[in-house]
Amino acid sequence: MGQTATPAKLRQLAAALELEPNAYSRALELAGLLPDRQTWLRGINLFLAALGTALIVAGIAAFFAWNWADMRPMLKFALVEGAIVASVLTAWRMGLDSVVGRSALFAAAFLVGILLAVFGQVYQTGADPFGLFLGWALLVLPWALVGRQAGLWMLVAILANLSLILFWTQVLHPPSGWWQLSQLLGPLVWLSVTILDFRLGSCVFALNIALLALWEYRAWSGADWIRSRWFPRLVALGALSVVLIPTLIIAVGAAMNEEANLSSVSPVLFVGTVAVSLYYYRYKQPDLLILTLSLVGCIMVLTCLFARGLSGIDHGLVLAFAVVAQTAGAAVWLRKVMRDWEKES
Amino acid sequence: MTHVDVGMILERLHDEGLLPDRARANELMVGMDVVQPWYVRTMVGFGAWLASLMLMGFVVGLGTIFEGGYMVLGVPMMAGGIFLRRGSQSDFLIQASLAIGLTGQALFTFGLVDLLGWGEGVEAALLAALTISIFLFWLFPDHTVRVLEVLFAAGSAAALIYSFEINELIPFLGPAFAAGLVALRQYEARRAAGPWIPWAAPGSVGLMLSAFACLMLSTIYVLPELAGRTDFYPRPWISTVLLGPLLLYLSARVWSQVFRASRPAVYVGHGLVLTVIGSAWANPGLILALIVVVLGRETGSRAFTGAGVGFLALFLGLYFYGIETTMLTKSMTLVATGLAVLLARWSILKLANREPGNE
Numbered sequence: 268m269g270q271t272a273t274p275a276k277l278r279q280l281a282a283a284l285e286l287e288p289n290a291y292s293r294a295l296e297l298a299g300l301l302p303d304r305q306t307w308l309r310g311i312n313l314f315l316a317a318l319g320t321a322l323i324v325a326g327i328a329a330f331f332a333w334n335w336a337d338m339r340p341m342l343k344f345a346l347v348e349g350a351i352v353a354s355v356l357t358a359w360r361m362g363l364d365s366v367v368g369r370s371a372l373f374a375a376a377f378l379v380g381i382l383l384a385v386f387g388q389v390y391q392t393g394a395d396p397f398g399l400f401l402g403w404a405l406l407v408l409p410w411a412l413v414g415r416q417a418g419l420w421m422l423v424a425i426l427a428n429l430s431l432i433l434f435w436t437q438v439l440h441p442p443s444g445w446w447q448l449s450q451l452l453g454p455l456v457w458l459s460v461t462i463l464d465f466r467l468g469s470c471v472f473a474l475n476i477a478l479l480a481l482w483e484y485r486a487w488s489g490a491d492w493i494r495s496r497w498f499p500r501l502v503a504l505g506a507l508s509v510v511l512i513p514t515l516i517i518a519v520g521a522a523m524n525e526e527a528n529l530s531s532v533s534p535v536l537f538v539g540t541v542a543v544s545l546y547y548y549r550y551k552q553p554d555l556l557i558l559t560l561s562l563v564g565c566i567m568v569l570t571c572l573f574a575r576g577l578s579g580i581d582h583g584l585v586l587a588f589a590v591v592a593q594t595a596g597a598a599v600w601l602r603k604v605m606r607d608w609e610k611e612s
Numbered sequence: 613m614t615h616v617d618v619g620m621i622l623e624r625l626h627d628e629g630l631l632p633d634r635a636r637a638n639e640l641m642v643g644m645d646v647v648q649p650w651y652v653r654t655m656v657g658f659g660a661w662l663a664s665l666m667l668m669g670f671v672v673g674l675g676t677i678f679e680g681g682y683m684v685l686g687v688p689m690m691a692g693g694i695f696l697r698r699g700s701q702s703d704f705l706i707q708a709s710l711a712i713g714l715t716g717q718a719l720f721t722f723g724l725v726d727l728l729g730w731g732e733g734v735e736a737a738l739l740a741a742l743t744i745s746i747f748l749f750w751l752f753p754d755h756t757v758r759v760l761e762v763l764f765a766a767g768s769a770a771a772l773i774y775s776f777e778i779n780e781l782i783p784f785l786g787p788a789f790a791a792g793l794v795a796l797r798q799y800e801a802r803r804a805a806g807p808w809i810p811w812a813a814p815g816s817v818g819l820m821l822s823a824f825a826c827l828m829l830s831t832i833y834v835l836p837e838l839a840g841r842t843d844f845y846p847r848p849w850i851s852t853v854l855l856g857p858l859l860l861y862l863s864a865r866v867w868s869q870v871f872r873a874s875r876p877a878v879y880v881g882h883g884l885v886l887t888v889i890g891s892a893w894a895n896p897g898l899i900l901a902l903i904v905v906v907l908g909r910e911t912g913s914r915a916f917t918g919a920g921v922g923f924l925a926l927f928l929g930l931y932f933y934g935i936e937t938t939m940l941t942k943s944m945t946l947v948a949t950g951l952a953v954l955l956a957r958w959s960i961l962k963l964a965n966r967e968p969g970n971e
Contacts, residue, residue: 270618274912275647280618281804283640288803290630297621300912304869308964310909311870315957318924319950325932326946333939559651566659583670587663591711594659595704598652602703605646 270609272298313366320370324377331385340389347382351375369416376407376414376422397433400426415490417498424478424502431474432458435467463516465530468509472536475506483552496554503544503557510537511564518571534568541565553608555601562597569593650915657756660710667715672722682723689716690744694752710757717744717764735775742768755814762818763825770826779846783896786826787854790900793819794858794907801911820904820916824923827851827897831930851896856889859899862906870964877963884956891949897927 270276277298281291295301302310327350331343354375361368380403386392387399404426411419462468479502486493513533541561548554548561573589574582618641625631648656671685693713700706721741725733745765749758766789773781796816800809830845860882867881892898901924908916932942 270641270644271615272618272621273647275649276618276644277621278804279644279647280622280637280640282809283644284631284633284637285805286625287630290625291804292802293628293630294621294625295912297624298616302869302909302912304872304964307866307870307909308961311960312957314905314921315953315960319953319957322928322946322950322953324950326943326948326950329932329939329946330943333943335940555649556651559655563655563658570662583666583668583673587666587670587711590659590663590666591707592704594656594663595702595707597659598648598656598707599703601652602646602648605648609646 271612272300274300316366316370320374324374327378328381331381331388334388343385343389344382347378347385351378351382354378363413363415369414369418372410372414373416373418373422376410376419379403379406380426395433395437397430397437400433401430404430415492417492417495420478420482420498421501424475424498427474427478428471428505429458431470432461432467435464435470436461440464440467459512462509463513465513465532468513469532469536472506472509472540475502475509476540478502479506483547486552496556500554500556504560507537507540507544507560507564510534510540511567514568515571518568518575520575537564537568549604555605558604559597559601562601566590566593566597653756656707656710657760660707660714660756661760663707663711664714664718667711668718668722671715671719680723680727682719682726684723686716686718686720686723689713689719690748692716694748697752697754697757706754710754713748713752713757714760717741717748720744735772738768738772738775741765742772749811749815753810758811758814759818759821762815763822766818766822766825770829779843782826782829782845783847783850784854786823786830786851786896786900787858789819789823789826790855790858790903793823794862794903797907797911820919823900824897824904824919827900827927830896831927831934833934848896849893852889852893852899855896855899855903856886859889859903859906860885862903862910865910866906870960874963874966877966880959880963884960887952895927895931898924898931901927 272294274295277291277294277300281294286294292301327347331347335343354371357371358368358375361371363369363372380399383399383403383406387394404423407419407426408423411423462471479499482493482499482502486499510533513530514537517531517534541564544557544561548557570586570590570593573586577585622631622634622637622641626634626637631637672682689712693709693711693716696705696709696712700709721737721744724737724740727733728736742765745761745768749761749765752758752761766785770782770785773779773785793816796812796819799806800812800816803809830848830851832844863881863885864878867878871877871881888902889899901920903920904916905920905924908914908918908920932946935942937945
């Protein structure tokens, strides 16, 4: 029968069989779902190492953000470079597969960015900020290639996205029009608004799809660490969002098409992405979360299209019916997919 | 993670005399349906909520012929939703029942405000929303709706406290939800069948989200001239003091496993937890996040562990971003905390490895 014992599956079975609490506990124990001493120790080790490293690196970043005027530049460089060397040596000494080694290598990669920022503080080169992120990404790329951890790849992916967006908005097409006012609402809002420009949005989309394709290709034949799913899921979410948001705006029929540089390229990319992901993550690389995200995107776009096409008092009723039908359809299909995977496994 | 076969577990239970009817277990296993993961349930809940908004827009657009008509309309819709959900297995009808039930609830609340006016009506509507949420949590036989009802009830309770200007009660709310969460999680971790199981699972998810939402209030900065007579979140240390024993209780079980018989090592563990509680004096969200991480790990729930880690990062970020001090002080505090965490990790692993029988 070959069914894997998950917490939900055991609970369902135990409820149907009305198992006694001691029998249920024993079933969980046999499935390895009750944490034993070693599980707790592994968890504590990983959690505290990651937390401690993150706090120290954040503290170092805050220290250089303070920009202590009395501190000599050479001392600043010596401190950051010393920290980088210490982190790399720790990673080398402890091994790239150990918790400490991985945390140390990630800290070294993060400190490279702080080093570049200190360089900018000291020499005031006047260079565009995209150069900092691009340089940072290129400098840590070799560590990502040898580091065997998804966290380093996520750092590279974030830096590559930032470099592209900043290069576009600072060098190629500096913002104009009313929507540049969104800069006042903070960097996150500003970054989200800039990618509404379909040319930049398409480039960001292409970059993330390339990263995703590369990851999935490596996962196909790669080592255990690359089978971790959180990296491709986050990148897929990013790529889908970049084309979904302009598609929704076009579907609703907003009057800011020209101002925000919206184009039918985004809907075409959206449809293509959904079609490919529904096939790929159904048949080639089972991933229910990405399938669910794709379906949620479809539901949102179709609902906006219905809303645009309808008018009159029955508007809400028809839309409610449409949403119920789409969500129920999606749930039915996802359940069928899960059943099929279970049979195949 | 190693994959263990369900059939093998049933076999072992049968051999150990814990499963008398092996044949029935086999039958059930063949006919057993798949269990939807949390993100599919979230999609279903999002769809129901969206549909209920549209349905409500439709009903309100039609208007009523008498005052309070929306209230009258809301009651049969809630009853209809429950009736439909009880009698259906089809996904379409289940989804429709959720949308109808949620619309009825929203219409009833809106109708009450419409009837009494926005002055006194808001408090009456909040009270009604709280009561209805409790009833629907009880009566609506659906996991998603029950999670939503806990959130609605918690939101109504918090809004009522602010509306009555008894803000002094706010720091008690998050710890109360957290205590309920721990109790329910412990209950459902021990048994799969039982009279309260259909309420325990959605209740614990709803209480976890409600507790986080309440403690997020402690991170909001409100201008003194907008805050009214009392603080928006007065004395956050009350929440810390109340959440502290919960963390101590949960961590005691972890230490007893990790350090087994060594009493001094267990005391060191308690000391570390007390230090964390003391450090989080003004930021109780950190304690709640740690409680959820431990609960998630203890019950094998990745969703809980992930939520706990995510909120821990959020509360830490907000705390260090928000404290009114220089970057230099922030820097020193962060580095010192990081070093303390690494020292704690080293001590725990060292003490655990000193236990007899360890490699």
